[in-house]
Amino acid sequence: MSGPRLLVVGVLAAAFGLRVYGLGVQSLWSDEGASAAMTWRTPAEILAASAGDIHPPLYYLLLRLWTEGSGRTEFGLRFLSVLAGVLTVALTARLGGRLFGTPGRLIGALLLAVSPLGxxxxxxxxxxxxxxxxxxxxxxxxxxxxASGWGRRAAAAYVVGMAGTLYTQYFGVLLLAAANLWFGLSLLGRLRKPGAARLALGWVGLQCLVGAAALPWYLAVLPQLGRWATGVPARPLAETARDLAAQAVAGPAWTALGPWVGLAGLGLAVLGVGAFRLNPWAAGFAAVYGAVDLVMPLLDLYRPFYQPKFLLLGLPGLSLWVTAGLAPAFGVGLKPGRWLAALGAGALGGVISLELAGVGAYFVNPAYWRDDYRGLVRVISALGRPADGIILDAPGQQEIFSYYYGGPLPVYPLPRARPPDPAATAQELADLLGRHERLWVVFWGDREADPQGIVEGTLNGSGYRAWDRWFGAVRLVLYLSPRPASELTPADIQFGDALRLTGFAVGDRPEYAPGDIIPVRLRWVAERPVERPYKVFAHLVDDQEFIWGQRDSEPAGGSRPFTAFEPGRPVTDTLGIPVLPGTPPGVYRVQLGIYDPATGRRLPVTDPAGDRVVLGSLRVGVGPVLDIAAYEMGARIGRELGGLTVAGYDLRPQGASQPGSTFRPKDFLHLTVFWQRPGVPTMLSAAGFRVELVDRAGNVVAAAEARPGGPDYPPGLWRPGEIIRTQHRFFLDLPPGEYRVRLSAGAEAEPLAAFKIEG
Structure with missing residues (x-):
């Protein structure tokens, strides 16, 4: 095998490696759940379902056949796409070689092999x-x-490719239009040559074959496509074009690299223009192929539909267009000088570096991963109680949810109809609130299925909203059902100059367990119009002011903001405080306050003076042993120390909503450590545990005692597998530099995490 062919094989191997890396790590998301559900249907059922869907049936039919051998794991379901992606690179290499010779074969394949979008x-x-x-x-x-004349193999490739495109995605008609445009241009150049009429007639015959294959299906589904609600918001042409350029270069994670990536993409588009002088037909073909993607922003003006996934249709053409601009530097069409060759090599290296940066950001940053239904289901399974229920808003999540969830809790897809029936939906929700102790609600696609927010609004007004968590673009909310009405404790507490708390009730029993929800009812009165969208915070705190449960929200879960209050008219608000899993037994206080989310500034409280008020205290007891999925950790480690297992930790600046390892001088560092008793009893450290901050020289610059479980619940009382958390706060009155957090137990030490104090 020659050297260039070996290089292409190496590129294909790299393409395969990038596409198969971590293939089963991420959860399937909703659309993939629909694909998985299709594999359980017969071919006839797939055809019938596709006729009422917005996607043709070919992919589903092939996937069903594929899963008979691969299985239906995340890895098995996705591997068909891996093979298709690698074959696309191979076909692009072949086409690049036909257009631009050996350099074109290698460059085109390389650009697509490492394409983050691909x-x-x-x-x-x-x-x-x-x-x-x-x-x-x-x-x-x-x-x-x-280019090479008529041939059966070429004709078969064209017909199979175009028919396959049309039966894979309806936007394939754009590629068919581009193909006819190119043939028309090539025919214009041959009008005076013999055989032009024969070529035109043959071309018409090929279009008839493609049409005969696709037209019956398209005529049947045309009414359905006309009613398709894309769900894509309209946006300016410039914004769509910028996203297209950035996605083509750096993929979904382009925002991690900076806004200039879009400019780099536009620069690469200009690069191919110079190739027209040297090789107009090859460059023109690449331009027509890539233009399939470039026209999408223009079509988006007519009907918003643009999404990066549609760019896969013309992505090989975009790679070949960039190849057209780079190929002259590698000897295609001219003999390059030393400077041109160096410039071309540098440009190619820059493009590859950008693409690899986009791939790397996608691999390592969960912010760019798919919606985590697998993690969501694990949380419900870990924290769910026998009397709970699950609502899916919108019902389109049933397939992906059932892929992961096989538990005993009943699942209710709501609203039942589209458009929803407000009265029927509200009545069913009222029945569910009366039937279940708590309701887990999974929100995704609810803007289309429930545009009036019937489900969320009804639950906000009737239940105690306690818990919100995002799993990608999927939101999981936990509601406590209404409790028997109890008398409110009268109050007269002023917050700022406009709001007054006139009554409250905390809890409905004297003791709670980790994972429980503490119901809180509040009665507010606005003394004058409220101009700022203030939020209420309710915290469960210990004597050191560490928070062991909290709820931050506008009144009624955001459904009745303070800005909508009528002066002088009392408004009752309900909220739930979730007791964090791993909270050690003890007595805790419930604190209440109001703050401005834009500034973080709390409203002053009068009588007693301060910025928060204590509504009461209650006891947290011993709860059930929960699965590790119930604990929201920044990192899991599972290392032994002093007879316990350090299951994980969470490090962040105090008050930050996400874990982080970068701090400023005078910040407070907040650390949560999750301790677990091993299944097999071990000897606990007699020296106790310490949390230490260590500088680069190994010197301990700050330290604090760690007492897992506290005085009321030492590790000797824990049950096997039980996890208890400790919280620690450090004031970073330290010089800028790099530091490390470590745990110690006598002579043992376990490094946790590095952090940096910026200058």
Whole structure:
């Protein structure tokens, strides 16, 4: 095998490695759940379901066949897309070689092999990698037909590729239009040559074959496509074009690299213009192929639909367009000088570096991962109680939710109809609140299925909203059902100059367990119009002011903001304080306050003076042993220390909503350590535990005692597998530099995390 061929094989191996890396790490998301559900249907059922859907059936039919051998794990479902993605790289290499010779073969393959967009959608159990593969097959056939003369193999590649494209995604018609445009341009150049009429007639015959394959299906589903609600908001053309350019270069994680990535993409688009002088037909073909993606922002003006996944259709063409601009520096069309060769190599290296940076950001940063239904279900399974229920808003989540959830709790897809029936939906919610102790609600796609917010608004007004957590773009909310009405404790507490608390009730029993919800009812009166969207905070705190449960929200879960209060009219607000899993037994206080979310500033409280008020105290007892999924940790480690297992930790600046390791001087560092008793009893350290901050030289610059479980619940009383958390706060009156947090037990020491204090 020659050297260039070996290089192409190496590129294909790299393409495979990038696409298969971590293939089963991420959860399936909603659309992938729909793909998985299709694999359980018969071919006839798939055809019937696709006829009422917005996607043609070919991918689903192939996936069903594929899963008979691969299984239905995340890895197995996605591997078909991996193969399609690698084959697309191979087809792009072949087409690049036909257009620009050996350098074009290698450059085109390399650009697509490391394309973040190509990698991302080759790791998804959806049809977009397959769309790119069929498109590349059809365009290979098209070039052979117009450049090398008529041939059965080229004709078959064109027909199979175009028909496959049309049966994979309806936007495949754009590629068919581009193919006809290119053939028309090539025919214009041959009008005076013999055989032009024969070529035109043959081309018409090929279009008839493609039409005969696709037209019956398209005529049947045309009414359905006309009613398709894209769910994509309209946005300015410039914004869509910038996103397209940035996605083409750096993929979904382009925002991690900075806004200039879009400019780099536009610069690469200009790069191919110079190739028209040297090789107009090859460059023109690449331009027509890539233009399939470039027209999408223009079509988006007519009907908003643009999403990066559709770019897979023309992504090989965009790679070949960049190849057209780089190829002259590698000897295509001219003999490059030393400076041109160096410039071309530098430009290629820069593009590859940008693409690899985008791939790396996608791999390591969970912010760019798919919605985590797997993690969401684990949380429900860990914290769910026998009397709980689960609501899916919107019902379209049933397939992905059932892929992961096989537990005993009943699942209710709401609203039942589209458009929803407000009265029927509200009545069913009232029945569910009376039937279940708590309700878990999974919100995704609710803007389309429940545009009036019937489900959320009804639950906010009737239940105690206690818990919100995001799993990608999916929101999980926990409500405590209404409690028997009790008398409010009268109060007269002024917050700022406009709001007054006139009554409250905390809890409905004297003791709670970790994972429970403490119901709180409040009665507010606005003495004058409120101009700021203030939020209420309710904290469960210990004697050191560490928070062991909290709820921050506008009144009624945001459904009745302070800005909508009528002066002088009392408003009753309900909220729930979740007791954090791992809270040690003891007596805790419930504190209440109001703050401005824009500034973080709390409203002053009068009588007693301060910025918060204590509503009462209650006891937290011993709860059930919970699965580790119940604990929201910044990192899991599972290391032994002093007879206990350090299950994980969470490090962040105090008050930050997300974990972080970068601090400023005078910040407070907040550390939570999760301690677990091993299944097999071990000897606990007699020296106790310490949390230490250590500088780069190994010197301890700050330290605090760690007492897992506190005085009321030492580790000797814990049950096997039980997890208890400790909290620690350090004032960073330290010089800028790099530090490390470590735990120690006598002579043992366990490093936890590095952090940095900026200058």
């Amino acid at each position: 990698v991302y959608y080759s790791q998804e159990a959806r049809m977009y990698a397959l769309l790119g593969m069929f498109g590349a097959l059809g365009m290979n056939g098209l070039w052979e037909l117009t």
